[in-house]
Amino acid sequence: MVRIIIFGQGLVATHFAVGLEKLKNGEIPDYGVPLSDKIPVKYDELEIVGSYDVDTKKIGKTLYDIAKEVFENSNIPSQLKDIVVKKGIHLGSMKGLPFKVEGLEEEKGLLNAINELVNEWKALKPDVFINVITTEPANELYIIENIEKALMNKKLSASQAYAYAVAKYSRETKSSVFINAIPTPIANDPGFVELYKESKAIIFGDDGATGATPLTADLLEHLRERNRRVLEIAQFNIGGNTDFLALDMPERNIMKKKTKSSIVEDILEYNVPNYIKPTGYLPPLGDKKFVAMIIEYISFNNFKDELYVVARINDSPALAGLLVDLVRLAKIALDKKEYGTIYPINAFYMKNPGPKEAKSIAKTKAYDKLLEWLGIKG
Amino acid sequence: MVRIIIFGQGLVATHFAVGLEKLKNGEIPDYGVPLSDKIPVKYDELEIVGSYDVDTKKIGKTLYDIAKEVFENSNIPSQLKDIVVKKGIHLGSMKGLPFKVEGLEEEKGLLNAINELVNEWKALKPDVFINVITTEPANELYIIENIEKALMNKKLSASQAYAYAVAKYSRETKSSVFINAIPTPIANDPGFVELYKESKAIIFGDDGATGATPLTADLLEHLRERNRRVLEIAQFNIGGNTDFLALDMPERNIMKKKTKSSIVEDILEYNVPNYIKPTGYLPPLGDKKFVAMIIEYISFNNFKDELYVVARINDSPALAGLLVDLVRLAKIALDKKEYGTIYPINAFYMKNPGPKEAKSIAKTKAYDKLLEWLGIKG
Amino acid sequence: MVRIIIFGQGLVATHFAVGLEKLKNGEIPDYGVPLSDKIPVKYDELEIVGSYDVDTKKIGKTLYDIAKEVFENSNIPSQLKDIVVKKGIHLGSMKGLPFKVEGLEEEKGLLNAINELVNEWKALKPDVFINVITTEPANELYIIENIEKALMNKKLSASQAYAYAVAKYSRETKSSVFINAIPTPIANDPGFVELYKESKAIIFGDDGATGATPLTADLLEHLRERNRRVLEIAQFNIGGNTDFLALDMPERNIMKKKTKSSIVEDILEYNVPNYIKPTGYLPPLGDKKFVAMIIEYISFNNFKDELYVVARINDSPALAGLLVDLVRLAKIALDKKEYGTIYPINAFYMKNPGPKEAKSIAKTKAYDKLLEWLGIKG
């Protein structure tokens, strides 16, 4: 069994939980799970054993109750009745957003809060931790010493605190994997990578590669392979879920902009004026975002072509599908004892694949590297 | 030097001729030439030594004069003043199109016409032949015997007759390469491949991979690698050049539909209802075609996403840029003595890569195979 | 009360029946019904009293049963259990389509079939007849004499036969309205208009103005009012309902092309190269068609702008919503005794507004004329 803990019981986590149980029940096909049955870890080996959130409306509720609110008419798997959301770490990660929140660290201090979590996990024996809290502002910490200082001064973000706790748990109890599906630099922070190596733990990250960014990566690769000169690229994103609400705040928008726009120069190897960032929040769009993109390029004989992409993408299911792979890859990575972070996994599944010095590559090239890492033929 | 003969002095050939001389003159960057300076054959080793057409308005004119009509205000390289279009083989390939045409075979019979061409080439010593005549109706011939029978009965298409002549020239004088950039099955015809092997000659083909089809291939691969289930795909194309006029005729449209839609099942490995074919002819669009595409697919948890692509693509320059690579690859292939047809080249540059039994693969995967064939690191 | 008969119990008629009953039950808002509560005829004055079809799978079924197949999970209004589909006139209108059909005229001859219908209606006392059979090939008949000749020779289309029957019923029993929501020329056939005038009956037609065509009309008007010179317009349509299947057949496609492309020159007053016609049939799209459009135009100082429209439109509900207005306008027209055909109604609701000599105008201008006819302030 692969035992899973969730940080942030929002839309993505709820899609993950519902989809996973439906997969186990044979109620849905596994579309959107990239590796499907290509790897030996089966869906029914996966089990969610805990979930943490800071939204007071969610704390104490079961995943079943939360899922019922999200999926109005669908039948929710009854297995979710057994998982209750516990109070997690806040550290200001939801500051400014219109939710009533409470952090475990508020009553008892951060160190005690982390110890409490680690102790809970000693009983639950999780193998994998999924971080899908709302995009938060955060800074790189570079070295382990800084992480520890920040811990003392409560200058960590929630994700960083969770990542620290998971490392501690790995050190003290059993090796585990922290999947960082949001932009906070964890796999891209050499300090955390070092900490995880020392703790015999693994980070996958950062920022799950869904939506228009991986598509853009592959479009740019397509142009690069034809030696077409890209003049500029603009990619607009607008949606109505909590993440878009959060990304409407400049300090969070900048987190996403970094992970999204780095791909352009990494892939094309020259500088291209670009506008790639979350653009706005429009509630009626809900979780199905609207993406509009323009790419202009120079073709042979100096002729200019134009490419426009319009897409409607269900944001949360896309990431949830990747998570079904990532928790399974966590098992494989643990078996392989590849501690630290694993680029061939990050390169395909993440917008900003760690480690820090690694480049973004086209996702289709990353896919080949992933299969190679797995020892699978394409 | 690489000596080049052109069949069909239309827009593509004229873009190729003008662009090539401008490249040699350092007047334009080599955007749109995929391999750029990655291969050892340089642009100034390339020389056009002859051109054939059946349009009476073109026969006897220099490429310079023809280019002046196409590129209104641009300065045309003066080197093109030395190349005069000669009368080529018709065999009904332009039947029904509003052009006055004459075929070399009309006066002297097909066999004599072919002999005349082969004799001309013995003097010109071409290494490469580019076939860019207008899309014609044609049937596969399967075995060499059928080719010879068809030759006797004048049941060959113009491309097939040219391909036959090039094989004869290769046998009698020197090994050469026939680049078939149109849908007529040559590299996909086992009869021609066998004939070329016997003649120590090489075919690249069929149907140059420009426009929306290679982009579609890579988009489908992108979806396949995420295990998203494609529900349907429609791809509309409309343009105003002669090829769109020709493709408005059902017997020519079907030629293109075959090469365009085969990619879907080849890449996805399941059947997807699709509408992929040239859609119409609208003169004011000229050579810059309009492409509109829809792809719907199922993501995780059975959610449906939609992808729309709108593109404006200069049709002829795109293919001309590929031809600059293909004539250079011809040189390399001749040096390697890989007679018959070469899949790693066809797979990247062609819509319907030969040989017949070969599948279409994503272009980005084909690019890796091409580099591997060339011994180049990506 | 306004008593309604339906010809052709397909998707449109089923959406109309279901939507109408839901409106009467207060279960849905009246979105998509243009005049909403601006006219004095209320939804609960409307009553469907009969329906005819030639599909053997539908004949004898209730509208409730038919609706259940179309709207999988929705609750169907129970009122529809009372309406049973009767066998209608075929006259080859479904020829070539993959349905098993039977026409009332097959057993008893066309004249008898028409008489039987008229007699049924004498009992049912309908005020309005809606023609929404599948697009059929048909020719204009020009004068009443030709209609009668065609009747003798069975050279009428099904729509023409229905239209003839309704005129007869109007003459013999009570004035009524024939709403022709398909391309067959009825309101555009001077013979039928004359016949209706003589019969104290009214035609609304032809071809309900839904989908991209009315939008295109208003976009062209927008450009016209700025004196922008349209260079060309292409409008692709692809869908998966029966009408798209039918329109894939050339003789039916031409019917639609006529009603769709006439607007361009009517509105712009100069000739514009255009491609406006149903483009293909792709079953997975179902009733929600995909429309892609390009309009290029010259702006001030000879600069060229480009406009692309992509739309997803639920085909049948759109027309069904218009029908809710048209049956109510039928009541008003009957009260006004405006026999023949009524341009201010046709101009807004129809793709090809009759009478024949009338031009298409922008729909937004037609809307003003409609309000004026109704004596309503915009």
Next chain:
Amino acid sequence: MVRIIIFGQGLVATHFAVGLEKLKNGEIPDYGVPLSDKIPVKYDELEIVGSYDVDTKKIGKTLYDIAKEVFENSNIPSQLKDIVVKKGIHLGSMKGLPFKVEGLEEEKGLLNAINELVNEWKALKPDVFINVITTEPANELYIIENIEKALMNKKLSASQAYAYAVAKYSRETKSSVFINAIPTPIANDPGFVELYKESKAIIFGDDGATGATPLTADLLEHLRERNRRVLEIAQFNIGGNTDFLALDMPERNIMKKKTKSSIVEDILEYNVPNYIKPTGYLPPLGDKKFVAMIIEYISFNNFKDELYVVARINDSPALAGLLVDLVRLAKIALDKKEYGTIYPINAFYMKNPGPKEAKSIAKTKAYDKLLEWLGIKG
């Protein structure tokens, strides 16, 4: 003759000047000039007699020299050699933008600067003033007293100062028209309208209706007339000209957002969540902006449709074409002595038509009102 002064010799003014002279020379068709030859004021009655700017690179140059930089290869009308750009009023309107600027008021004080302008105009005898300076931050002043106070405290924006000067000139010398083609509230400021009435002068304004906003207005009207319920609208704009650079600054962006988004509720008469504002600055796009739009709406029977618009619009020529009408309408308005502001003109040509209490209406309805005001039949 209609004598014209320009404020702000940027792209729009340069397109206006070049286009106008070319029109007079018969070198271009009058596409993009809405009223074309429908009004009695002819193009060759129009004469530019002066131009003001604050960019030190432009002051002292002729319009010919400025045009040469903008239109690389085109032949520039030689008439433009006679018009030299003079130093205008700055008042911080270009603050924060990367241009070296100087204002006439800096050396001599604002009152003296205004007097100097008015005196110049007494000699030049202009009839019309066009305000096309870069979008500036500005506040409404409401009453004449506030305008005068702001003048004393230099709290006016440049546009407000120009507008004040034109009123003064009108009072002292001859009635004239101030065309405010930018978002600063002038026609929407009751203080200025009152001042103009008293000065026997006329304002047209505010913010020339080009680009996606008037198109959106007419699309919304199209949906309104079908009683479709709009769920949300997002309209992205990105371009590479100076105005987009300016609109990247929040205090200027807000000016444009106001004039752009007010149309939605004005036309639909209910509140619709929307995102309509300039979205970004991307230099390679130059003056040809990229617009992407989504509108989702509810059709009959509660079905949801989606409409996407992608457009490429040459920004400056579009407004320049409107200005050719507006200077001619100025002449007609002066002849009619309709002092203050004229809604039937503003409603069609302006994004935010004054006076303040007036609503935005669909442009196609405004067009009818304009023709009515002119006494012309549509």
